Amino acid sequence: MSTEPLDEWLGAAWSEVPERLRPAVVDHIFGVDLVTMSSYAAIKARYVLDRLDPDRRGDFEDVAQDTMVELTATLPTERIRHWKALVIKRLQWQVLQDRRSRTAEKRHPGRRVDYESAVLVLEDHRSGDVEERLADRTVLLNALASITHAETAAVLRATFVIAEDGSYTDVLTTGEVAQDLRFSQQKVKRLRAAGAKLLRAAVRAQLDERDNEETP
Incomplete structure (x- = not known):
């Protein structure tokens, strides 16, 4: 177990964390290892897609992976007490963002769509x-x-x-x-x-x- 202080990596970019410290940093900040988080994200992505974007339910692994990348690209600024709730929240955000982007691309770029007046x-x-x-x-x-x-x-x-x-x-x-x-x-x-x-x-x-x- 590393004796180096791990709080210094709160709020840090993932790329800044030395590779040898990453497992310990993830466990310190999230209270769980990255493999367990990723597996949980993949399981819950199915349910989130079923509810929010059923047309993409087959893409649950990609959504889970994108979510984990977003979740760790910049580490939280404080230690997480409820990592499962955070993963679900970020999954929902990722699915909604993907759906909005897809919807916008399918419509008419370069033209305005009017809403009321x-x-x-x-x-x-x-x-x-x-x-x-x-x-x-x-x-x-x-x-x-x-x-x-x-x-x-x-x-x-x-x-x-x-x-x-x-x-x-x-x-x-x-x-x-x-x-x-x-x-x-x-x-x-x-x-x-x-x-x-x-x-x-x-x-x-x-x-x-x-x-x-x-x-x-």
């Missing part, structure tokens, strides 16, 4: 160059951040998939949002209807502010 307001503005697309992305993100009602804000944030380069804004369906948030579809419809009015007003306020800043 909010995105239509953005579409009134020119979006041909990178600077303008990024500006529109910022407008939408700021508008979303201004919604103060927690559940309405959660539904709106889950609704939009926004490309980092601003090239497109994808909109998830009511069913997809309901599944992501574990809300009923009726609740999502109600919150989106209320949120559309708030978001439309927030987007207009953001655009007005931007136009005023650009006016000499």
